[in-house]
Amino acid sequence: NQRVAILISGRGSNMMALVEQARGYEVVLVASDKPEAAGLVWARERGLATFSLSPKGIGKAAYEAQLDAALRKAEVGTIALAGYMRLISDDFVARWRGRIVNIHPSLLPLYKGLDTHARAIAAGDEHAGCSVHVVTEELDGGAVLGQSRVAVLQDDDAETLAARVLSAEHALYPRILSEFVMTPIDRIRETGLSLPETEERPSDG
Ligand code: GAR
Helix, strand or coil, X not given: CEEEEEEECCCCHHHHHHHHCCCCEXXXXXXXXXXXXXXXXXXXXXXXXXXXXXXXCCCHXXXXXXXXXXXXXXXXXXXXXXXXXXXXXXXXXXXXXXXXXXXXXXXXXXXXXXXXHHHHHHCCCCEEEEEEEECCCCCCCCCEEEXXXXXXXXXXXXXXXXXHHHHHHHHHHHHHHHHHHCCHHHXXXXXXXXXXXXXXXXXXX
């Protein structure tokens, strides 16, 4: 199983979905830039290791250095951002290149950044949704690994749409993270396909 850390800033409902639907990975650390994040309480109650540190007062570089140390100490292989509302420095991205994923509440490349639901409604979009993507230096710009679409309803406001998209997030993120961490051999086992029998070959000598 791949060792995964989840970074949160608040409620942590996506983190909970990732923990509860873990397959092919193990959540070994829940970390937050907000020591008062509600999700941390849930994680501690579940007996999960947590790390929390505010960058306030110590600065971004020192904060990220300590976060990085905690991740390495926990022997983390993949970092899953789940409602982590802080920009990650280019340095940090480089140190974890290709091993950080994020969930974003829009159908990327549409609506990068904040207020995605209000923007989708204002544009008159028929569909909204969520995307899981690889994190790069470009905000919400890395390769999309998977998406879910939900209908925008006539009476939707940003809040009702956000709730519908959030349910879709909880189903999408664990599925995509499992696929992301699984090696081809894991995937073959998972789907129950049998590997071709290898023929016994007479050994030399
Ligand atoms: C989720 O909707 C997530 O997609 C979004 O914040 C919410 C966090 O909820 N993330 C972003 O907007 C990232 N820019 P949660 O804490 O309950 O998972």
